[in-house]
Amino acid sequence: MKIWVGLMLLTAAVFLLALSFGDQRIPFVAVLSALRGTAEAPVQMIVTGLRLPRAVMALLVGAALGASGALAQAIMRNPLAEPGLLGINAGAALAAVLVIVQLDGVPQGLLPWLTFGGALAMSVAIHALSWRRGSSSTRIILVGIGLSALAGAAASFISTFGDAPAVQRAMIWLAGSLQDSRWERVRMLASWSALPLALAWAMARELDVIAMGDTVARGLGQRVDAVRGAAVLLCALLSGAAVAASGLVAFVGLVAPHLARRLFGQAHARLIPGAALIGAALVLSADLAARNVMPPVQIPVGVFTALLGAPFFGWLLWRRRDG
Template identity: 55%
Template sequence: MLSAAGLLLAGAAYGDQSIAWADLLALLRGSGSPEARFIVLELRLPRMLLAMLAGMGLAVAGAIAQAVMRNALAEPGILGINAGAAFAASLVIVAFPDVHPGVLPWAGFLGALVLAAAVFGLAWRSGTSSLRIILVGIGLSSLAAAGTSFLTVFGRVIDVQRAMIWLAGSVYGADWNKVHVLLFWLAGPMALAWLSCRQLDLIRFGDDAARSLGQRVDLTRAGLILLCTLISGATVAAVGLIGFVGLVAPHLARKLVGPSHAGVLPVSALLGGLLLMAADFAGRIAIAPAQLPAGLVTALIGAPFFAWLLRGGRHVAA
C-alpha cells in the first residue's frame, strides 16, 4: 500500500509539467492553484487510477488463466482475447473510419468475447482439456492476427496509424468516466473470481484429482474462462492491448504468498496495478514531453521475465 501511495504521489507531481511538492500538499489540504488542481485531479489522477484498475484486471485474469490451463506461461491472450479484440478494433478503425469513437471499446470487448467463445467451442469434445484449449487458442489467435495484418497492410495510412496507437496499449486520454466504466465492468467478475478461489485451487491439480474431490470440471472450466474473458475483455476495451502484466504479476504473487488463490488473487491484483502504474509513469517521464505507451514499457519488462521463466524451466505447471 505504501508503494501505491508513493506511485500516486510521484505520478501526480511529475510529468511534462511538474507540480511542486508544496502545491501538491496544498491540494491534499483542499487548497492549491486552479492550474495545479486541474492537472492533478482532472488529468493525472484519473490516468493513474485507470492504470491501477487495468493492471488489477489483467493480473487477476492472468492468475485465472494459469490455473485453468495449469501452465505458468499462460495469460489471457492464450484464449484469443487479445487477438480477437485487436482484429475487431482494427476492423472498426480501418474499415469504418467514420464510426463514433465510442464504438471502439465495445468492438474490442465484443471481439474478445467472440474469439474466446470460438476457442472454447472448438476445443469441446465431450468435455474440454487445457491442451486442446491452448492449441485451438494459438490457431485462432494466429488467424485473427493475420486478419489484423491484412487490414493494416491495405488500410489508409491515417487509419492504420490510429489502429497502431490503440494496439500499443495506453491509458493516455483517461478521464473519470473511463475510470467509473471500468470499475463498473470489473467489480462483478472480480468479486466472482475471489469467490472461486477454492475452485481455482482444485482445478490446478488436474482433471482427475479435481473430479475425485467433487468438482464438475468442465462446467467449472467454462465458468472460469468466462470470468477471465469478461475481466480481460473489459480491460482491453478500456486501455487497448497491454501484455505481460497477466504473466508477471501472478508469478510474483505466488513467490510472496504461496500457491493458494485466496492469497494469490489479491496480491496479484495489487502487484498488477502497481506494475501498470509504474509502466505508465515511466513512459510519461522517460522522454518527456513525448510519451511511451504503457504497453511498450510492460513489454520491455515482460520479455526478459518470460525468457527467465523459460530458462529456469518454470513453464511446466502453474
C-alpha cells in the first residue's frame, strides 16, 4: 500500500510541476488558484486552457501504453515484448502518414479515428495470418514483425512522393507529440481507453494462467486461443488509442511493465494498474522535461522517451545475454 501511495503522490507532484513550468513560470499558489477558477485571466488561460489538457493527455497516453505493454508481455511471455513489436503501432503510423501526406481533402479531425482504425486493422491482420489451428506467441511475433516492416516500407514510399510540408507534419506526428492536446482529444482518448483498461484488469486471472505457457493453461482448462485473441484486441485498442492521440511514444510499453513488476510483483491484478500508473508518470515526466530542457524549443515527447528507453532496452538485452 505504501508503494501505491508513494507513486501516486509522486505523479501528483509531477502533475503540479507540469502545470507550473513552461515558457512562463507560474507559482504553485497561482496554479492552485487557476484550478479553483479564481486566477487572473492570463494565468487561467495558460493553466487550464493549455497546460492542464496536455498534462491530462500525457497521463492517459502513458496509462494506455503501460497497460498495453503489460498485456503484450503476458500473452507473448516475452519480457522484451511491447505493442510496437506486434506491429500494431506500425498500422496506426501507416494510416496517419497516408492521411497527412496523400489525402489532403480529409479533415484533420478524422486523423485520430483513422489511425485508431489502422491499429485495429493491423491487429486483425496479425491474428488472422498467425492463425493455424490456433495461434501461438511465436507466430504472432513473427507475423507482427513482418507486417510492421511492410507498413514501415509503405509509409516511407508514401512520404517519398508527398509534398515537403505534409511530410514534415507527418514526421512530427510520428515522433510523438502532445502539443496539439485539446479537451476534445482528451475526452476522445478517455472514452476509447477506459473500457479496454477495465477489461484488461478484469482478465487478470486469465493473464496469470496464460503467462505460465500454453500447455499449462490448457491443462487448467483455459481456452488459450480465445484469451490470447481477446488480449491482442485489448492491446490494440489501448495502444491504438494512445498512438491516435499523440503519435508514436516509444518504449513506455516496454519500461512501465518492468518497473511495475519490480514494485508490485507478477500478479496481473496489481501489474496492470501498476504499469498504467507508472506509464502515466513516465510520459508526464518526459513531457515536462521535453518542454523545459531546451526552451523555447519543445522536443517531441516520443524523442525524449526513446532517448531514455533505448539504454533501458540495451540493459535488458545485456541482462539476458545468456538466456
